[in-house]
Amino acid sequence: MDRDEPVGVGETMSDVEATLVRPDGTVAETTLGSLTADRPVLLSFYTMDFSPDCIDEWCSFRDFDWFSSGEHVQVVGCSKSSAGLHRRFIDYLGLNFPLFADSALDLSDAFGVTYRALGVTRRSRRSCFLLDADLRVRYRWIGDHWLDPTRDTPPVHEIHEAISEELEVADPETFGF
Numbered sequence: 001m002d003r004d005e006p007v008g009v010g011e012t013m014s015d016v017e018a019t020l021v022r023p024d025g026t027v028a029e030t031t032l033g034s035l036t037a038d039r040p041v042l043l044s045f046y047t048m049d050f051s052p053d054c055i056d057e058w059c060s061f062r063d064f065d066w067f068s069s070g071e072h073v074q075v076v077g078c079s080k081s082s083a084g085l086h087r088r089f090i091d092y093l094g095l096n097f098p099l100f101a102d103s104a105l106d107l108s109d110a111f112g113v114t115y116r117a118l119g120v121t122r123r124s125r126r127s128c129f130l131l132d133a134d135l136r137v138r139y140r141w142i143g144d145h146w147l148d149p150t151r152d153t154p155p156v157h158e159i160h161e162a163i164s165e166e167l168e169v170a171d172p173e174t175f176g177f
Contacts, residue, residue, distance in 0.1 A: 003109065003110070003111070003112030004112065005112050006111060006112040006113050006125075006127065006140065006142050007110075007111050007112050007129065007137055007140070008137065008140070009137050009138065009139060009140055010136065010137065011136070011137050012134060012135050012136045012137075013032060013110065013111070013131065013135040013136075013137065014110060014135075015031045015032055015033040015135060016031065016032055016106060016107050016110045017029055017030065017031045017032075018030065018078070018100045018101065018102050018106060018107050019083050019100065019101040019102075019103075020035075020076075020098050020099070020100055020101075021083050021086040021087055021090065021098060021099050021100075021101060022098045023090050023095060023096050023097065023098065025087055025090075027083045027087075027101075030100075032107075032131065032135055033135060035074065035076060036131050036132065036133050036134075036135060037133060038074065039071065039072065039073060039074055040072070040073045040074070040130060040131060040132050040133070040138070040163075041073070041074055041075075041076050041130070041131045042073050042074070042075050042076070042128060042129075042130050042131075042159065042163070043076050043077075043078055043100075043107075043111075043128065043129045043130075043131060044075065044076070044077050044078065044127070044128045045077075045078045045079065045107075045108060045111065045113050045124040045125065045126060045127045045128070046077060046078070046079045046124065046126055047079060047080075047123050047124060047126065048079050048080060048081050048123065049079060049081040049085045049086060049088070049089035049099075050085075050089060050092075072163060073130070073163050074097065075097040076097060076098050076099070076100060077095075077097065077098070077099040077100065078099065078100040078102050078107050078108070078124065079099070079100075079101075079102060079123075079124060080101075080102055080103050080105055080108070080122075080123055080124065081099075081101060081103075082101055082103060083101040085101075086099040086101050102124070105122055105123075105124065108123075108124040108125075111127070111129060113125040113127045113142070125142060125143055126142075126143035127140065127141060127142045127143060128140065128141045128159060130159075130162060130163060138162070139159070139162035139163070141155060141158070141159065
């Protein structure tokens with residue numbers, strides 16, 4: 001379902017499926033529900049692999065390993081880049097979390113974050129959504145600068161606090177936050 005506005009906190013998502021590339025290089029069609037069945041998912045949309053702003057974003061998630069290796073939440077990226085490009089991007093940055101290859105922008109459309117850059121190229125607006133086991137949105141962040149995504153970086157500190165509060169994590173590791 002295409003949305004005109006981004007999905008809001010408290011809304012429940014449909015169980016959308018897309019191609020998921022895991023850090024070990026495996027590729028499989030995967031639903032959001034199968035991921036949230038294990039633990040909540042922090043789904044992070046970005047424009048494309050290897051753009052400078054996206055490298056900064058993924059390095060910040062990688063460097064704050066609490067997101068990607070903790071037992072409380074799993075980070076999953078999503079862009080229109082292909083599965084092959086995702087493999088190279090994961091290897092290049094040493095990422096330890098999977099990336100959805102949303103080439104047709106079906107996930108982006110479902111979350112209401114697809115737009116046309118300068119009226120031409122469709123891509124995902126930089127955004128993050130925290131999804132619980134019921135696919136309910138518990139937190140969202142939407143980038144302000146849709147024309148210049150290099151100005152927006154997800155607020156790692158704010159996301160950390162939202163995860164701690166929304167998921168009622170007792171004594172979470174703060175890593176200096």
